[in-house]
Amino acid sequence: xxxxxVVKPGDVTQRVGVEVIKARGVDVDKLIKMLVANAAAxxxxxxxxxxxxxxxxxGHEDYKEICEDAxxxxxxxxxxxxxxxxxxxxxxxxxxxxxxxxxxxxAAKLPDPPxxxxxxxxxxxxxRCAIRSWSAVCDMTFGKDPRTYDLxxxxxxxxxxxxxxxxxxxxxxxxxxxxxxxxxxxxxxGEAPYSKNRGFYNP
Amino acid sequence: xxxxxxxxVSLDTPExxxxxxxxxxxxxxxxxxxxxxxxxxxxxxxxxxxxAARLVSGEIDQTAAASYFPQDREAGFVLLCTARPRSDxxxxxxxxxxMRGHRKAAGLPAPYA
Numbered sequence: 001x002x003x004x005x006v007v008k009p010g011d012v013t014q015r016v017g018v019e020v021i022k023a024r025g026v027d028v029d030k031l032i033k034m035l036v037a038n039a040a041a042x043x044x045x046x047x048x049x050x051x052x053x054x055x056x057x058x059g060h061e062d063y064k065e066i067c068e069d070a071x072x073x074x075x076x077x078x079x080x081x082x083x084x085x086x087x088x089x090x091x092x093x094x095x096x097x098x099x100x101x102x103x104x105x106x107a108a109k110l111p112d113p114p115x116x117x118x119x120x121x122x123x124x125x126x127x128r129c130a131i132r133s134w135s136a137v138c139d140m141t142f143g144k145d146p147r148t149y150d151l152x153x154x155x156x157x158x159x160x161x162x163x164x165x166x167x168x169x170x171x172x173x174x175x176x177x178x179x180x181x182x183x184x185x186x187x188x189x190g191e192a193p194y195s196k197n198r199g200f201y202n203p
Numbered sequence: 204x205x206x207x208x209x210x211x212v213s214l215d216t217p218e219x220x221x222x223x224x225x226x227x228x229x230x231x232x233x234x235x236x237x238x239x240x241x242x243x244x245x246x247x248x249x250x251x252x253x254x255a256a257r258l259v260s261g262e263i264d265q266t267a268a269a270s271y272f273p274q275d276r277e278a279g280f281v282l283l284c285t286a287r288p289r290s291d292x293x294x295x296x297x298x299x300x301x302m303r304g305h306r307k308a309a310g311l312p313a314p315y316a
Contacts (some may be wrong), residue, residue, distance in 0.1 A: 037315045087307050101312035104251040106269040129246045175311070 001186065012050055017147075023049045024144040031140060031148065032090035035081055038133050039092070040103035042078040042155075046126050049108035053123065056114045063116065063169055067123060070162045072190020074130075080195045101135055105129035116175045124166035129157040154194040167187055207277070210288040214256075217293045225288050230267070232283040240285060244294055249285035251314045255302035256283050261292035274309045288311065 007014045022028055050071035057064040085092065093099045100107070108126045111118035134156040141149040164181035169178035183200055186193075193200035207226040209222075214235060225313045230238040232254055232271035232290050235242050249268025258289070268287040280302045289301050299315075306313035 033315045040314075057232075102314055104314040106248045108252045125248070129248055129250075132245050132247065133251075155281055 015087075015089065016190075017087065018053070021141075021145040021148075026144050028088055031137070031145070032085060034104075034133075034137055034140065034146070035085045035088070035128070036090065036092065036099075037080050037102050038105035038130075039078055039085065040099050040101075040135065041105040041130065041133060042074045042081070044100040044115045045103045045105045045107045046074040046130070047078060049110070050074065050123070050126075052110050053108060053119050054059065054167050056110060057116060057119060060116055063120070063173075065163050065185070066169065067119075068189045069186045069191070070123065070127070070165070073158050073195065076190065076192040076195045080151055080155065084148055088148075104133050117170070120166055120170040120173055122164065124170055127159055127166060128160040131156065131163060134159055154197075157194040158192060210261075212288055213290045213291075213293045214242075215259075215293070216242070217242070217297055227287055227289065229287065230284060231263075231286050231288060231294070235283070239271075243299060244284045247284045249282045252282070252302050252306070253283055253299050253315070254284040255298040256281050256286075257295040257298050257301075259293040259295060262289035263287065263292065264289050270312055271281075272309075272311055273316075274311065275305070278305050280305060 007016050007019060018028055021033060054064055054067040054071060059068060078179055082092065093102065105126060106129065108122050111122055127192060134152050136151040138156060140151060141152065161181070164183060167179050168181040171177045207228045209224050209226045212215070212223050212225045212231055213295045213310065214223070214236065217221070221235075221238070223240070225231050230245075242254060242300055245251045245257060245260050246253070250270050256268055258279050262285040263274070263288050265280050265281060267287070268282050269285075271285075280298065283296070303313045303316040306316050
């Protein structure tokens with residue numbers, strides 16, 4: 001275990017909640033950068049652009065609703081992780097373009113042509129990037145920073161479900177094949193059972 | 204059916220040099236993984252810079268990368284997760300932080316920087 005700075009009583013310039021995870025080997029500056037990049041991906045690469053993708057799924061009302069679930073849950077991920085960035089001593093860029101440019105995943109811009117197969121493919125690959133990004137945070141924090149790990153794992157749970165949804169839809173739409181996600185639709189749009197700490201479907 | 208050409212790709216990693224075969228249709232990162240070489244990567248979209256490497260010699264097709272700028276090419280950086288060989292290659296791996304520094308200095312997007 002690395003040396004741990006002992007925070008003096010009444011000292012508001014340091015945080016025990018940061019020093020203890022540093023002492024357990026977390027590179028807090030790097031972790032903050034990863035969280036900012038992931039927050040940017042949730043807010044700017046997916047939540048914003050999924051709004052446009054959903055608008056363009058005309059004639060596929062079921063796909064629209066599932067895209068809406070993923071869109072609102074990605075917003076929930078942004079909301080969940082931002083307080084942790086500040087708690088660790090970090091902050092968000094005070095410029096939206098700079099924030100967008102920090103995103104670790106590609107912006108899910110409306111494909112050309114905006115066919116349902118192209119949109120579903122884009123949604124699937126966006127979720128896959130999110131899985132990889134949150135897995136990296138889980139790897140970095142496992143056994144060292146239980147609070148960040150818990151938040152990242154909750155988000156990862158939902159990203160894995162999103163991937164399964166879009167595999168099911170794309171396999172059906174593009175290949176005429178059944179590849180079940182194993183899930184049922186959320187009870188309400190963007191229910192986010194893990195990241196909003198709600199009951200998840202388990203009858 | 205035409206067979207894809209294959210090239211010899213040498214990777215200078217922190218553990219030493221490894222040389223693999225990589226088809227012109229395959230991403231170098233994938234070929235390395237198939238050969239048991241674990242290189243860093245996160246997005247697999249050519250975006251996050253985690254897989255960055257330095258091209259010492261050879262030609263690469265980087266058109267599959269989501270974010271790759273002329274300045275990156277001029278500075279000799281490549282993104283292995285979306286790079287296909289066009290000749291035999293020599294690459295230095297694990298350059299993510301160097302490439303992020305280059306991007307920041309150039310005023311270009313630098314995820315995780």
